[in-house]
Amino acid sequence: MQPMGLRILEIQDEESLKIYMDPLRQRIVLKLAALGVPVTAKKLADLLEISPSSAKHHLQKLQGIGLVEVDHTELIHGIVATFYRATPVEVHIGLENDTAESRNRKQILGENMVRMVYHDYFENALAYAAKSGGAAPVGSQLGVGGVLYLSPEEMETLSQKVMEFVRAHSSAEGERTVPIEYSLIAFDARGKTE
16 A cells, blocks of 8 residues: 555656656755755855756756656855755656667666665765764675575565555655665566576
8 A cells, every 4th residue: 555645757768768867866866865964056056066057947847757856945145045845756668669778777776766766775875984084884794695595475475565665665654764775676586497
């Protein structure tokens, strides 16, 4: 069951996919979601070390496909500042034309998403070690990989439980919640070994 406010955003066309698959735009969506508070293009630019005009351009592109929305505006020193936030959506890629090019774009998108999460995981571990002189506390990070042996029914159960958990925790609720970046891929590996 999906929590209130979380809806499915289906990316159906090539142009929207091009906008979404840009690595900087994916990073922007992740950063906005992790921040959990609305920010201006200038604040986002400072956090990502890009120019404010670039941040605004990318925010507007993402807004055009429904991944970012304007939260509010404020008058600051006589200038109207626009505050953006990540739209609370679950993204589904469902291109109608299943061409080699669209399959390639989907593959690149998936690889970029996994790479970004791993990069952030590794950078976070290094930053924690540099600051504290040791490894991150147990339970604050998780990086595992390998092979499980599941029946089709167990795989279906795992998929359902993971998606229920993800949907139940996809918005900041409570004072003790913190943003957790994740990437989870599980598949029947027999196809690559036969």
